[in-house]
């Protein structure tokens with residue numbers, strides 16, 4: 001390929017041949033073919049140029065909307081869920097280009113009936129007690145702060161036998177799966193799937209994270225439940241280390257059998273910002289959603305400032321400069337993060353770099 005040809009392909013030359021190119025393009029279009037035109041939107045941007053916008057959803061507004069959908073929407077058999085979707089104003093659908101984050105709201109006595117889908121999912125329990133989820137043939141109680149996984153194509157149903165509404169964060173990689181045209185969905189013939197005689201074997205064998213039965217490690221992640229008390233304990237142990245300059249204390253939920261991410265496509269992590277923490281700025285490829293478990297802080301993302309508190313959500317686009325701070329001098333701030341990082345890593349697209357504070361905003 002000549003350098004001249006290359007320059008044209010990449011749109012760096014307006015050129016004196018505009019009329020000829022235009023005529024050629026018209027002829028080619030009739031055959032469903034095309035050449036690059038200088039007016040085309042940039043394909044090879046120097047750095048990622050996401051349409052997704054940084055965004056902040058506030059707990060008070062979310063809670064009012066959840067109460068309203070609880071009154072208006074009825075759960076129906078066959079897989080319909082009552083969820084409040086976090087829609088990104090820069091996207092036609094989705095919270096990020098790859099992830100849908102929704103808040104699921106389930107009332108006492110209700111069952112979210114069994115179904116399965118190719119999209120992987122996770123639940124991070126925000127509020128409530130008394131619900132349980134069946135994933136495959138395992139059943140686990142869902143309590144505030146727990147992370148529960150729904151791997152791709154695993155049947156799952158949720159039953160709520162508690163006294164008050166249950167609220168949890170759902171994150172699905174459905175937009176990623178859609179981009180591959182790999183969407184499958186199947187409702188189960190029954191609302192609640194049969195459960196194994198030992199309904200939590202995977203957790204009992206592998207849930208400690210540091211020990212496991214002898215023999216070959218399972219191929220799929222044997223752990224579906226990551227209890228809050230274990231995640232919290234892990235963070236507090238790690239918090240005795242000197243803080244990371246960009247993330248303070250930040251631990252990822254892992255598949256204990258492989259050491260890899262808990263889900264193949266969705267990254268999950270818990271972060272503690274110690275009182276007064278003011279972290280450095282960085283950029284990374286991939287998009288994410290953060291949920292404020294507790295505490296009050298400020299994030300600067302792509303030049304915008306977000307002052308957040310408990311129950312808020314923040315969406316962070318790919319390659320946006322970001323930095324985070326705990327506004328309190330005495331209280332911790334804890335964030336749960338869901339991202340598409342494992343998908344990027346497995347495709348060789350993961351990048352991260354520190355950057356100047358001013359690039360994130362101040």
Ligand SMILES: [Fe+2]
Pocket residue numbers: 115116117121156
């Ligand atoms: Fe589902």
